[in-house]
Amino acid sequence: MDTPTTLHSRSIPDIPADPAKEARTAGWVAAIAGLSLLFDGFDLTVYGTVLPGLAKGGSNALGWWATGINAGQPIPPAVAGQLGSYALIGVMIGSLFAGAIGDRIGRRKLIVAGIAWFSIGMFITAFAQSIAFFGVVRLLTGLGLGALLATAGATMAEFAPAGKRNFYNAVVYSGIPAGGVLAALLGLALLAHIGWRGLFMIGASPILFLLPMALAKLPESPRWLVSRGRLDEAVEISRRTGIPLSEHQQFGGVPVAEDLHLEQKTGFAGIFSGTYLAGTLFLGFMSFSGLLLTYGLNTWLPVIMGGHLQGAGMGADAAKQYGLVFLLLLNGGAVVGGLIASRVADKAGPQRVIITTFVLAALALTLMTFGFPVALLLAFIAVAGVGVLGTQVLIYGFTSNYYSTRVRAAGVAWCSGFGRLGGIFGPLIGGWLAAAGVAGETAFYVFAGVALFGGLMTVLVPRPRKGLSDDEQRAVDERARHVVTD
Template sequence: MATTSPDVWKSPKHRRTVYSVLGIVGIAILFDGYDLVIYGAVLSTLLDDPSHIGALSPAVAGTLGSYAMIGVMIGALTAGAIGDKLGRRKVMLTAIAWFSIGMALTAMANSIAMFGFLRFLTGLGVGMIVATGGAVIAEFAPRNRRNLFNAIVYSGVPAGGVMASLLALLLEDQIGWRGLFFIGATPILFLLPLAYFALPESPRWLASRGHRKEALALCDRYDLPAADFVPAEAPVSVPTTSAARTNTVVAPERTGFAGIFSRAYLPGTLLIGAMSFIGLLSTYGLNTWLPKIMESNGASSHDSLYSLLFLNGGAVFGGLIASWFADRIGAKTIITSTFFLAAICLASLPFISSWPLMYTAIALAGIGVLGTQVLTYGLTSNYFGTACRAAGVAWCAGFGRLGGIFGPVIGGVIIGAGFGPTYAFFIFAGAAVIGAICTGLIPRSPAETSVAITVEPTPARV
């Protein structure tokens, strides 16, 4: 338990360290969002002109969109297991380099097969960033600001979408889709060196692995409050007389995936996975196909890109506002509400003829779809204890990416079959309702209470 007030910074150096970590992780996830949306932003160009990577059908385009999500799922699940054993810093540095190189190579792809393979490889790096970033923020953020800090960091996903939409609108005619992908590779030039020098290992992780001296030394170097970052060792009581009826010992917390699938965490683990699955199905499905759906609804190819701008812009501002309420009334309540908000807005879109009202509904849906994901990672990282936190966030990001795989495929099937926009919006609205139900059923975190085992002592010999 911390002994210092979570509202008080120990020193300016403590504050600078935490904000540096926040900035590094936030920028990394900003480019995750850029990668998410840039494919949807250039998809019309790739569909209309087979000279780029080959002749694409809507079904193949949807499958290509899912390849990156398969990579993200594998990368996130792998990062969770590795991050809880080798540390957060090593995984983040590797992920930034991997993602950047993948984006650069994708920009040079000249066939559908090569493009899909490189999207998969890039997704591995994205998954490592998403899974590890939540664990890093949860372990450096002040306790009463974790939802806010997680929302700031993960709002990088929709903010990256806004960046991708704007750059596609402004620069695609000048630099083409390949130039837009090269922009996504730039973190290796500035973010990787910054992270190498300014991103420390997590003292909480070091302490959880038994390296208390290293954790305390790290707290001293960065002037972090040791009482907050290095939990005190739990005393183990032993029976002092044969008359003792019971002996209470603290049960060691399981690490990694063994921890999140233990009996205490299992119900919440499954529901968190379902919640993330639904959120990412909607997020990736809409970000891949919303421009095409809007074209079917009467928008021009250029104007349809504004739908991505409003979807992601609404998520940025709405997610930050929602996080403020989440720190006061709980993330679960807010996520449930925003899922329902998305369902209402998406279901109403086919019946709205006014473009201002339509873009307003899209922005509100963005709060419930992408904005919900911002809070999902915060809820997850705070639900699991330190020993299995990275695995918990990895499960949320990794299993959720199965939804990200199905989202683009579902959109491609709908468009390829010639169904109108009404079917697409109703399908995504129904998914949001299911997400709200799963979120509402998540139980209280076992990490909020100490786990004790009652052991009957051996009877004294007479």
Template sequence: MSESSRLSGRTGDHALGRRSLIWVVTLSTLALMFDGYDLVVYGTVVPTLLDDPSQLGPMTAGEAGALGSYALVGVLVGALTAGAVGDWIGRRRVMLVNLAWFSLGMAATAVAPTVQVFGAFRFLTGVGVGALVATVGALVAEFAPQGQRNRLNAIVYSGVPAGGVLAALIALVVPDSAGWRPLFWIGALPLVTLLPLAWAKLPESPKWLLARGRVAEAQAQAARTGIDLPVDAAAPGAERGHVGFGALVRRPLAWPTLLLGTMSFGGLLLTYGLNTWLPKIMQDNGYGASYSMTFLLVLNLGAIVGGLCASLVADRIGAKRVVASTFVLAALTLALLPLDLPLGILLVAVAIAGVGTIGTQVLIYGLVSNYYPTRARAAGVAWCAGFGRLGGIVGPILGGVLVGAGVGGTTAFYLFGGISLVGALVTSLVPGVGHDEEAASSPAAPRSDSSTVSV
């Protein structure tokens, strides 16, 4: 949309707009760092829970695996719930409620007396995690300037693997004599640190207020935050049509929503499958157990650095092309991992595989966040985070089946590579012609960036 079509009373305070954006990005990133911490910290305490029945009671390996999936099921529930209400009640409320929910869930898990209670609290914690993952993308997309949206979304969603790295490092630092419970108490810190800060500094989205027809509030919030509003901001109900999930199941969003959900399913299948089984597969391929943490750290650090670099390209040529390319990149590098490569080259390949798998999922969140109109954005991100989480559940199971069947790491890597190629194909099918994202409701010319559609 041209500059002339925006409000003349746009505040013009670019410094204020930058400060608001910095707060949104910083608070969202920290929230997802704690989310990543939660999703990884369980794996660091499993050996203790299995070896010491005095902690929660006797536990089999099968029960430990089931406990690990409870949080993922909770994430699915939380994401879909946030999508159902986020486009109706706003981004800020969902963020604040679920920061508290997540923190209290971690604190409750830290004092769980039995396996059953521990599992229940892991599920409830996952609900808060899913709601946050599904909401921050919508919030950042509505504050980020055009041309920076993919980069800023990549920064925010890189908080998840960064939190995973943090969990692994803290687990190494905390002495064994302290037990496993302090690790979950650390996960509860947002209740007394991040939540008060978010309450004071996290703004509501002016664009969401406008989309709900709350024009005066939208204009006042735009003045407070330095965020520009689109043309027709004086017209009540600037975005007409179905809201939330109701918009996703109707034309023109139904078909791309199915494709975007499938992309997220594949991305999270690869993310969780590799994070769970890469050390074991490489160990079976002849590498010592001491390399396990090294491979995981390289995989996730590669995802963070590579994902951020790829997001810069996505802002220039469109996220759709970049996501398709990184899926192909994953397929190529996964095919190299079973080969007898020198260790240095192998670590580089693992890092690039991290870009093509975990990094691709980060880019998918950015693509999805910017694809939908404001009235359906939270639901769209929630759908992809929630449906995609099924891939996060399937990935470790699929890897376990392959490892248990003794088919070897080569087959597993080739299968994951094939899934990457399917992801690239699905990405190429996503429609890229739509309306100007900021337009009130009238059709506009197709955008040069083929990664967004709005109605």
């Protein structure tokens, strides 16, 4: 029987497994990537937390173009929706840019640069005096956030132990809704004392502790180094971290696509090749649906529910506080539900679980339109959090493991970047509905329809067999044929 595993005419050594080192390294990577996305989620959710106050105007509000020009005036709903979308436009651009270069320059550089970029952006935003400047800096900050979103999942997929990939990806991407929880909690506790500018300063703090942690503890992916032909560096990092050099060392000695010299397209060319094309398109629409729901609800849920509760006879101040509680439950439900669902996904496969959570979201959002007591509404929004933000966590994990190493960053970037179109439309749709005076019930029906569309897109994704990417499965089949003929 042949003993393949060659790359560029050199053998990939079978370095002995070291589960203790591998688990320790995976833990550090998960902590750094997860904290990065926690502040990513904080940044993208804090706007919804401070929006009710900004929209009302006041002494700390923004002027239109400069200090003193219409300062203190309420922000119209349509303009508020546009401001909520600017950061997401930046995230989309940053994600796609990271995907274009991430499979060429590596994971570590992009994560370090993304942390520094968005921290500085949040710091500058805290000093904005006009709506125009606020919007521009929010867009620029989104570039760094997009680079992190596109890279964190690809990195974690290459460091996670076999059989726990969905769980580790869920831990990392649960940082996004956890950041939403943090934004809601700090909004409840501190907004009245430090204002929206103080909350944005908190969002800039990762440059003080997370950036040094990433520089010290985040290694480059040895599998990425192998895919780029940098075998000596990959061997050194593999021995130090316990991370296998290639997928075949986690799948019983089966060589992967890179080892068999199968199609070698990288980046976006690879994910739009015949091997991945259908899956790439449907994964993009899944992410579009999930992010439209995520950012539409994170931006407008406090406003929608505040108005709904006031219409039911609750006082304005109490309704505002309940609106933030709903935001807290939406994100908290996503963190808990996403982690539980990811453990199920490691056993049953992520595709079935994602279909289920999309349907749960549609059901919960529909039930929000009925005149149930507040306690039941709180429960429904927690379930919606599982089906909305929790689903997006699972989508990122599904995408990270759907592609092989040579195109993984581009695949996750496509999922994040194209999906960001949904994130852009979410706040805009909420703003349009609010400006048109449409009742909250209609908005919930619109969002429920989006959830059902996302479930349909999930059904249509070609399912990778045995939990491997398509190329890895092709390698397994090829190797099996060699074994039979030998």
